[in-house]
Amino acid sequence: MMMMGDTFGSIGSGMASLFFIWATIQQIFPNHMKIAIKEFLLSSFQQLCFAQSVSDHFTNFFSPYVEINFPESDGYRLNHAFSAIETYLGSKATDKSKHLKGSQVKENKDLVLKRDEAKVRDEYKGANVWWEIVTSSDGERSFKLTFHNRARSLITDSYVQYVVEEGKLIEAKKKQTKLFTNNPSSQWVYGQNMWRHIEFEHPASFETLAMDPEKKEEITSDLVAFSNGKEYYKKIGKAWKRGYLLYGPPGTGKSTMISAMANFLNYNIYDLELTAIKDNSELRKLLTATSSKSIVVIEDIDCSVDLTGNRIKKDRNTRGQKNGEQDKDETSVTLSGLLNFIDGIWSACGQERIVVFTTNHLEKLDPALIRRGRMDMHIELSYCTHEAFKILAKNYLDLGDHPLFGKIESLLKEIEISPADVAENLMARNHLIDVDGSLNNLIKALEDKRNRQRSQNDGDKKKNNKFSFF
Numbered sequence: 001m002m003m004m005g006d007t008f009g010s011i012g013s014g015m016a017s018l019f020f021i022w023a024t025i026q027q028i029f030p031n032h033m034k035i036a037i038k039e040f041l042l043s044s045f046q047q048l049c050f051a052q053s054v055s056d057h058f059t060n061f062f063s064p065y066v067e068i069n070f071p072e073s074d075g076y077r078l079n080h081a082f083s084a085i086e087t088y089l090g091s092k093a094t095d096k097s098k099h100l101k102g103s104q105v106k107e108n109k110d111l112v113l114k115r116d117e118a119k120v121r122d123e124y125k126g127a128n129v130w131w132e133i134v135t136s137s138d139g140e141r142s143f144k145l146t147f148h149n150r151a152r153s154l155i156t157d158s159y160v161q162y163v164v165e166e167g168k169l170i171e172a173k174k175k176q177t178k179l180f181t182n183n184p185s186s187q188w189v190y191g192q193n194m195w196r197h198i199e200f201e202h203p204a205s206f207e208t209l210a211m212d213p214e215k216k217e218e219i220t221s222d223l224v225a226f227s228n229g230k231e232y233y234k235k236i237g238k239a240w241k242r243g244y245l246l247y248g249p250p251g252t253g254k255s256t257m258i259s260a261m262a263n264f265l266n267y268n269i270y271d272l273e274l275t276a277i278k279d280n281s282e283l284r285k286l287l288t289a290t291s292s293k294s295i296v297v298i299e300d301i302d303c304s305v306d307l308t309g310n311r312i313k314k315d316r317n318t319r320g321q322k323n324g325e326q327d328k329d330e331t332s333v334t335l336s337g338l339l340n341f342i343d344g345i346w347s348a349c350g351q352e353r354i355v356v357f358t359t360n361h362l363e364k365l366d367p368a369l370i371r372r373g374r375m376d377m378h379i380e381l382s383y384c385t386h387e388a389f390k391i392l393a394k395n396y397l398d399l400g401d402h403p404l405f406g407k408i409e410s411l412l413k414e415i416e417i418s419p420a421d422v423a424e425n426l427m428a429r430n431h432l433i434d435v436d437g438s439l440n441n442l443i444k445a446l447e448d449k450r451n452r453q454r455s456q457n458d459g460d461k462k463k464n465n466k467f468s469f470f
């Protein structure tokens with residue numbers, strides 16, 4: 001630990017002395033002598049540096065201390081040991097630390113205090129070790145571990161392993177879920193930067209999701225069975241993955257359910273924007289770069305992939321195509337590319353993944369895409385039922401029952417309204433909950449809808465009569 005500081009210290013004091021001598025000479029000697037003296041001083045400085053490096057090697061050779069480096073990345077791949085060590089060291093007892101760092105990663109989580117020191121001493125089965133974070137001249141960080149040679153086998157055989165495992169355990173316990181979105185390939189750099197992410201903070205949960213309680217129970221049990229299914233999938237020789245197809249009209253909770261799934265399992269979400277992907281090979285690269293314990297989402301699958309298997313046309317505006325440029329980059333992901341990924345590549349490259357497709361139009365989807373085995377569970381999110389309404393009333397109004405519930409129940413049997421529209425009516429105005437006001441708003445919205453529907457039906461009938469008359 002002291003070695004590096006000493007090196008810089010002695011070179012520094014050597015330089016200071018040389019500069020002091022030079023300043024004195026400037027005042028005393030005539031110009032022609034100054035040049036010769038300057039050259040002499042420069043060569044002395046070079047010799048000083050050389051002597052220092054020889055002495056460093058000499059000291060290192062005879063030093064009883066051993067060093068191990070853990071760089072942040074290994075080639076183009078992240079060194080997972082680095083982040084585990086960082087977590088482990090950050091979590092070491094804070095009661096003795098003099099330098100702490102406070103962070104609050106989520107507004108609703110507690111403030112966390114961590115050790116924030118460049119050097120940390122640790123003890124393992126009676127042996128002392130020192131950790132130091134060092135940054136190379138090209139900016140790469142690494143952890144340097146120093147220990148006495150006599151503890152060598154203890155440290156290399158078990159301590160290092162212990163630190164990495166301990167760090168990973170801590171990471172898993174307080175894992176912050178992330179929401180990833182794919183970057184266009186023009187921004188990729190040597191396989192890095194394919195995904196950008198933000199911390200995932202959506203409050204959705206299965207408790208607050210308005211849908212039939214039995215259906216909800218079926219889905220959560222399925223998710224639990226999947227996440228505990230490592231041995232089972234191994235036994236039956238299948239890749240540990242599961243596909244869910246969520247379908248239903250707009251505003252019925254498909255996207256909300258994906259967030260609830262991520263919160264329930266503590267998985268990351270990879271929101272795959274197919275229109276930003278040029279071809280199947282890019283798709284493969286992106287998907288192989290996802291981590292396990294994640295949900296890969298393709299929203300509105302019917303709009304993203306040409307279900308005949310042909311290439312899709314992209315929204316020019318989102319592609320930023322230059323004027324005059326023809327359909328050069330009209331190429332895109334094909335249905336077969338997507339199917340290959342779901343069946344083959346994924347099985348080979350990863351574990352514990354969920355894929356979710358959403359659509360408003362189940363009937364438009366190619367049967368090949370949604371057959372069982374690819375999409376294991378088809379979940380319909382439908383218009384608001386009375387059961388779903390009761391959950392929304394609990395969420396928004398903190399209400400278990402009310403005399404107006406009967407009226408709302410009979411209207412909901414007759415009128416199709418999305419949970420999103422119901423929620424809109426129940427929402428507090430200016431943060432003030434007005435139970436009667438909200439319920440009456442909802443009743444009015446339902447009755448208006450019914451009246452519109454009736455007059456439309458009447459209009460249709462008249463039209464038909466007119467035509468039949470001729």
Ligand SMILES: Nc1ncnc2c1ncn2[C@@H]1O[C@H](COP(=O)(O)OP(=O)(O)OP(=O)(O)O)[C@@H](O)[C@H]1O
Nearest residue numbers: 208209210249250251252253254255256419420423
């Ligand atoms: N089943 C539901 N339970 C609770 N809230 C819901 C439900 N459905 C919709 N909402 C509310 O309506 C809003 C819109 O819902 P969401 O985005 O999940 O709908 P969607 O089915 O994904 O719609 P789209 O097909 O247009 O993408 C949500 O923010 C949520 O507040």
Ligand SMILES: [Mg+2]
Nearest residue numbers: 254255256299
């Ligand atoms: Mg949606």
